[in-house]
Amino acid sequence: MTRQKIPIKKIDNITARQVTFSKRRRGLFKKAQELSTLCDAEIALIVFSATGKLSEYASSSLQEVVEKYNLHSDPKRLDRPSIELQTKSDNFDMLRKKVTNMTQELRLLKGEEMEEMTIEELQKLEQLLDKGLTRVLKEKDARIxxxxxxxxxxxxxxxxENSRLKQLQILTPEQGQSSESTIICSSSHPPQDCDSSDTSLNLGLSLFK
Incomplete structure (x- = not known):
């Protein structure tokens, strides 16, 4: 006796519908897990039941899978990486060309690879060197x-500073001479010549005699 197939339509019985939902949900998540393991695929499942209950499954991170989905589903985001890569490539080509030109100009300024230059190119190079030499001379004069x-x-x-030191040397001997004269005066004269009270006393004694 073969197993009777269940027709794919909404189950009217609420209890049977809930039971079928629970069984099929587990089977769905199991198949998703097997597919992720066997094929190394990133899988995310979000299921809302008839009552609004949320059930989810993710092989790695649900948030990462959703962000990756949003990135691939938005046409503008799909074009943005290619535009950014093209812009970076253009900038790189421009910088490389600029470096090549500057390297060539530096070689010419050093007097290298001038065999294939025309007379006009040599004259332009001479003018460029003259301008550079003029700037160098101006800078040298300014620094000197x-x-x-x-x-x-x-x-x-x-x-x-020398003038200040000379003034200090002139003032110092004058002060020394005044102190020396005071010392000489006190030592050369006797005490009676320097003391007026002693002189008066001697005169008084001579009169009484």
Whole structure:
């Protein structure tokens, strides 16, 4: 006796519908897990029951799978990586061309690879070198002038310091001479010449005699 196939239509009986939903959901998640394991596929399932209950399954991370789905389902996002890659490629080509030109110009300034240059190109190179030499000379003159200015400023500072030291040397001997004269006066004269009270006392005694 063969197994009778269940017709694919909505089950009217609520209890039978819930039982069938529970069994088929488990079977669906099991098949999804087997497919992910066997084929190394990223799978995410989101199921809402008739009552609004949420059931979900993800082989890795549901959020990552959903973000990947959004990335591949949005046409604008699909075009964005290719546009960004093209922009980066264009910028790289432009920078590479600029480096090549600057390298070639540097070789010419060093006097290399000039055999294939025309007279006009050599004249342009000569003008370029003259301009560069003029800028170098201006910069050199400016630095020499700055060094001279700094040396003059240091010279003025040294002269001011020397002048201040000379004034200190002049003032110091005068003070020494005044103190020495005081000492000489007190030592050369006798006590009666330096003390007026002693002189008066001696005169009084001579009168009484």
């Amino acid at each position: 002038a700055k060094e001279i200015s700094d040396l003059k400023r240091k010279e003025n500072q040294i002269m001011q």
